[in-house]
Amino acid sequence: MLKLLLLLLLFWTSSALVRVPLRRVPSIRSQLRAVGLLEEFLKDHRPDAYNRRYAQCFPSGTPSLRLGRSSEKIYNFMDTQYFGDISLGTPEQNFSVIFDTGSADLWVPSSYCVSTACVQHRRFKAFDSTSYRHDGRTFGIHYGTGHLLGVMARDTMKIGSLIAVNQEFGEAVYEPGNIFVLGKFDGVLGMAYPSLAEILGNPVFDNLLAQKALDKPVFSFYLSRTTRTTSPEGELLLGGIDEALYSGPINWLPVTAKGYWQIKMDSVAVQGVSSFCPQGCQAVVDTGTSLIAGPTNDILNLQQLIGATPTNFGEFLIDCVRLSSLPHVTFVLGGTEYTLTAEQYVRKEMLGDRELCFSGFEGMDIVSPAGPLWILGDVFLTEYYSVFDRGQDCVGLARAKHPAEE
Structure with a gap:
């Protein structure tokens, strides 16, 4: 029985x-x-x-065309x-x-x-x-x-x-x-x-x-590092959490504003030194943004600290040979440190037979009542399993378990 x-x-x-x-x-x-x-x-x-070229194509009064809406x-x-x-x-x-x-x-x-x-x-x-x-x-x-x-x-x-x-x-x-x-x-x-x-x-x-289709008001994301067919490229789990996809405890962070999945970030440190938002700031956990974004001035300073140089395309290049010597970048959330090594915050691409390394950080000025927002996109979420709980209005983060770590 x-x-x-x-x-x-x-x-x-x-x-x-x-x-x-x-x-x-x-x-x-x-x-x-x-x-x-x-x-x-x-x-x-x-x-x-783009706006000048196409604005006349839309009916007057279209809400999304209002001044400042894009911000x-x-x-x-x-x-x-x-x-x-x-x-x-x-x-x-x-x-x-x-x-x-x-x-x-x-x-x-x-x-x-x-x-x-x-x-x-x-x-x-x-x-x-x-x-x-x-x-x-x-x-x-x-x-x-x-x-x-x-x-x-x-x-x-x-x-x-x-x-x-x-x-x-x-x-x-x-x-x-x-x-x-x-x-x-x-x-x-x-x-x-x-x-x-x-x-x-x-x-x-x-x-x-x-419609009561789920037992729990929770969904979670796992994003892989590679496109290898031998491992899952990623997974959205509706209704709960998959303990096989992360290691260690989940750190729960309350949502501070119910629009984005917005949370409080204690600080951002480069090589252990608190360099940005030392008094705390707001961050958004966003699967729809690939990079990690922050206020433009802060990101420009961060690019300098990690040795990234600007290109004509608005990106920042890093010398691939120097990755092992570059500083770690740590995000402190709810008193817990989330550290990214250069191998983790750098995006690698092949151009012909040449490997290029790009910074995974970008400047983006998002205005909110709580001040400028940082965006924790896929560069961050690839390393950390993310849980979104609408019942408790909180976000959970734990270190993602990638195949090489098992």
């Missing part, structure tokens, strides 16, 4: 967790660099020039590498999306989209879905390199084995710019708090909770 109870408990526990495999691919920046088109692309996609967003799809799959409609229509804890909207390309970007990706065909419901509202999202425009809809959404009925999402009908042409993903699935959504309504995770 005891064995039967244990088996039933094991089955119930495992069925409550849904694993969503994540794939890792070369970023758009890497693809452009490899074919010698990065400089030309960056010239054409400066935010100021509230932290999208950077040019460096994004991880994405997974969902489906929409009945029968199912499959899409690859970025699971982004730095936003709260779900959108995919529409079959009515007129942009080149949409032609290169899978598009949602509303007329093929028997469960589709027209919404009628329009939406616009302001990205750093342009605006996305679309209409809202409702339909059945499936992620792993979970089903969310009547899920609100955006059908993108206008995606100007090559960011979306070159991206390997079709759309974006935001996993931040509802207050961050462009259109009021239930984001995907909130809808899953409202």
Whole structure:
């Protein structure tokens, strides 16, 4: 009888967790660099020039076009590498999306989209879905390199084995710019708090909770270091935590503002010396940002401390030969130190037969009521398993267990 109870408990526990495999691919920046088109692309996609070129294409009063709106967003799809799959409609229509804890909207390309970007990706065909419901509202999202425009809809959404009925999402009908042409993903699935959504309504995770599809209001991310097929490239776990993917205790940090997954950071130290935000500052744990970002002046100083030199492309190069002698960078969160070595905060790329090493830090000035924000993106999250708990409104971090460490 005891064995039967244990088996039933094991089955119930495992069925409550849904694993969503994540794939890792070369970023758009890497693809452009490899074919010698990065400089030309960056010239054409400066935010100021891009806004002047396309602003007239959008209806007047589009919320995302308001002055200063872009300062509230932290999208950077040019460096994004991880994405997974969902489906929409009945029968199912499959899409690859970025699971982004730095936003709260779900959108995919529409079959009515007129942009080149949409032609290169899978598009949602509303007329093929028997469960589709027209919404009628329009939406616009302001990205750093342009605006996305679309209409809202409702339909059945499936992620792993979970089903969310009547899920609100955006059908993108206008995606100007090559960011979306070159991206390997079709759309974006935001996993931040509802207050961050462009259109009021239930984001995907909130809808899953409202429909009691999960036993626990928790999801967690594991991001791999490599693209080797012998190890998982990444995983989103809905409904809990996978103890096999991290080592040591989880350090829990309360959310300080319910928009982004925002937490308090005690300080940032370079080689043990507290160099930045010594009185504490705010940080965002963001799977949709590939690098670690901070206030521009602080990041420029940090680049100097790690021996990084600027390029014409807004990146910072590091001599690959010197990596073993470069200082460690430590983020102190909740009294716990999270240290990155140079091997961990440097991004390596091959250009022909030459290896290039780029700093994993970037300047980004995000204005918030609590002051400038630091963004702990994938460079940080590759090293630390992350848990997002909506029940307790906190973020958990533990050292990720990569295959080489086992």
